[in-house]
Amino acid sequence: DAGVTQSPTHLIKTRGQQVTLRCSPKSGHDTVSWYQQALGQGPQFIFQYYEEEERQRGNFPDRFSGHQFPNYSSELNVNALLLGDSALYLCASSLGNSNQPQHFGDGTRLSIL
């Protein structure tokens, strides 16, 4: 039973560039949430996708956007990268409209130079 998988594991970009991160949910899950974890901090909720639509959004600028595909996989896009976007980006999946907890992937470490 495959868990949540994310790619790439590491990424280095420069300021002003754009980046796309990818996530495949755990088998049987249909909901994907994205979190940003800065160094020494807890994860911060970015947004959640369900039925290919953004269902809920945290306090992040619209430089952060996403997409969910019919197979439930998801992408996180960040435009006009800033130094402060350097973080571990975590994807979590769950079964929508259930009380089951979220399961996390190992994350993508994004470094902005």
Next chain:
Amino acid sequence: GEDVEQSLFLSVREGDSSVINCTYTDSSSTYLYWYKQEPGAGLQLLTYIFSNMDMKQDQRLTVLLNKKDKHLSLRIADTQTGDSAIYFCAYNSGYSTLTFGKGTMLLVSP
């Protein structure tokens, strides 16, 4: 203040019990969680408790919830060096989105 507060660091000796504490502000959350993060890794779900429960035990882990005081604790019995990690307390809100604390680093010495 923060929505979820945790002490930043806890040091114990192998074989002792560890107790990690957490306070939160959202009284409407239905579930509270403990996640573990090892260096360079993602979050591993350890256990969770429904808000109408006071206690949940799962092998070496015991979760205690005081809903009146909005206080959650995680007790790890017979702590091992492999338990060294950062432990995050979190609660759910909205469509099961999670709000996390800053994490407690547990260091277990032999």
